Amino acid sequence: MKNVPQTVLVTGGAGFIGSAVCRHLVASGKYRVVNLDKLTYAGNLTSLRDLDGNPNYVFRKADICDTDKVRKILADEAVDLVMHLAAESHVDRSIDGPMAFVTTNVVGTASLLQAVLDHWRSLGEEARKRFRFHHVSTDEVFGDLPFDSGVFTEDSPYKPSSPYSASKAASDHFVRAWHETYGLPVVLSNCSNNYGPYHFPEKLIPLVIANALDEQPLPVYGKGANIRDWLFVEDHARALEAVMTGGRIGESYNIGGRAERTNLEVVEAICALLDARRPRNGGRSHLDLITYVTDRPGHDRRYAIDPTKSEQELGWTPLETFETGLARTVDWYLANGWWWRPIREQRFDGTRQGLVAAK
Numbered sequence: 001m002k003n004v005p006q007t008v009l010v011t012g013g014a015g016f017i018g019s020a021v022c023r024h025l026v027a028s029g030k031y032r033v034v035n036l037d038k039l040t041y042a043g044n045l046t047s048l049r050d051l052d053g054n055p056n057y058v059f060r061k062a063d064i065c066d067t068d069k070v071r072k073i074l075a076d077e078a079v080d081l082v083m084h085l086a087a088e089s090h091v092d093r094s095i096d097g098p099m100a101f102v103t104t105n106v107v108g109t110a111s112l113l114q115a116v117l118d119h120w121r122s123l124g125e126e127a128r129k130r131f132r133f134h135h136v137s138t139d140e141v142f143g144d145l146p147f148d149s150g151v152f153t154e155d156s157p158y159k160p161s162s163p164y165s166a167s168k169a170a171s172d173h174f175v176r177a178w179h180e181t182y183g184l185p186v187v188l189s190n191c192s193n194n195y196g197p198y199h200f201p202e203k204l205i206p207l208v209i210a211n212a213l214d215e216q217p218l219p220v221y222g223k224g225a226n227i228r229d230w231l232f233v234e235d236h237a238r239a240l241e242a243v244m245t246g247g248r249i250g251e252s253y254n255i256g257g258r259a260e261r262t263n264l265e266v267v268e269a270i271c272a273l274l275d276a277r278r279p280r281n282g283g284r285s286h287l288d289l290i291t292y293v294t295d296r297p298g299h300d301r302r303y304a305i306d307p308t309k310s311e312q313e314l315g316w317t318p319l320e321t322f323e324t325g326l327a328r329t330v331d332w333y334l335a336n337g338w339w340w341r342p343i344r345e346q347r348f349d350g351t352r353q354g355l356v357a358a359k
């Protein structure tokens with residue numbers, strides 16, 4: 001039997017959540033992490049510079065659609081566990097160009113499953129028993145809720161609205177199919193909106209912080225009434241480790257922060273934090289920069305997660321409230337312009353850029 005550290009292959013480890021997962025798993029001392037990432041516009045190895053030279057971290061550039069290459073990496077690195085985060089993840093981009101989402105999120109996940117199944121079958125009996133394929137998904141697969149009632153549980157029906165959520169829903173189904181059909185030991189998790197350090201500055205919270213610091217408009221879709229549940233990214237990384245190691249095979253786990261906020265409340269909270277930390281010249285509030293813009297097509301009204309199963313079965317709870325997590329996030333963006341300014345200035349090519357979306 002192999003001793004710790006176990007080798008975890010993290011797909012999409014150069015992205016926002018994936019990089020938090022890599023940092024968290026390596027810091028725990030329990031794992032050797034292999035980060036497999038294609039480095040699309042959303043992948044950024046500078047998010048992982050803290051791990052440079054760490055013997056328990058290795059980066060392998062690959063596309064999850066390339067089954068042969070992934071199969072070879074799984075074998076060469078003697079992978080014990082897989083956590084799958086690689087995806088196209090931005091709803092607005094999925095509206096402008098849905099096929100990239102079908103290719104990576106649907107075909108890519110199925111291609112990865114094929115490589116992982118071959119790898120799992122090649123393992124000895126003990127390693128096969130310990131192996132897990134953890135698929136990281138989103139609450140958006142459940143569609144939307146009325147403003148004033150309802151909550152997503154693990155049994156909520158799938159009812160995705162956008163090309164992004166439809167592609168994630170399809171990937172969830174493929175993962176379950178590989179379990180039911182081939183016996184692959186899978187676990188799934190569906191999480192609400194994440195925020196925190198190293199978040200690509202096209203998403204709501206980092207975009208609003210960056211625009212406010214640059215004295216640019218803070219555009220809010222519609223009336224800003226859409227509601228999302230928010231979770232600090234490091235709390236998600238802790239939850240993902242708990243699901244990967246403690247989740248029951250074939251089960252899914254909802255993860256959320258019990259922190260529902262309207263988009264407008266989120267923007268207002270950021271403005272208040274910035275007013276206190278970095279007042280504008282002339283003393284006016286950053287709130288004056290808010291601008292309302294035409295709503296996104298098919299914009300889900302509300303997402304709300306019931307994380308009771310994760311809390312009770314896995315003993316996981318968030319360490320940050322929305323208020324403490326948001327303050328940490330604003331402070332991080334104030335201190336780390338070296339990370340987000342180059343992305344904003346050189347690489348930010350979203351065709352709907354400048355519009356504020358929650359995810």
Ligand SMILES: NC(=O)c1ccc[n+]([C@@H]2O[C@H](COP(=O)([O-])OP(=O)(O)OC[C@H]3O[C@@H](n4cnc5c(N)ncnc54)[C@H](O)[C@@H]3O)[C@@H](O)[C@H]2O)c1
Binds near residue numbers: 036043044062194
């Ligand atoms: N951000 C959220 O709020 C949130 C919430 C719930 C679930 N999720 C899910 O978590 C995962 C990670 O989300 P994120 O916000 O960190 O996304 P992200 O866009 O920041 O990162 C995605 C990463 O995947 C990589 N990637 C894309 N296509 C690839 C391919 N074909 N092969 C290999 N690598 C590829 C990118 O280079 C990037 O590093 C996604 O599966 C997403 O659906 C995100």
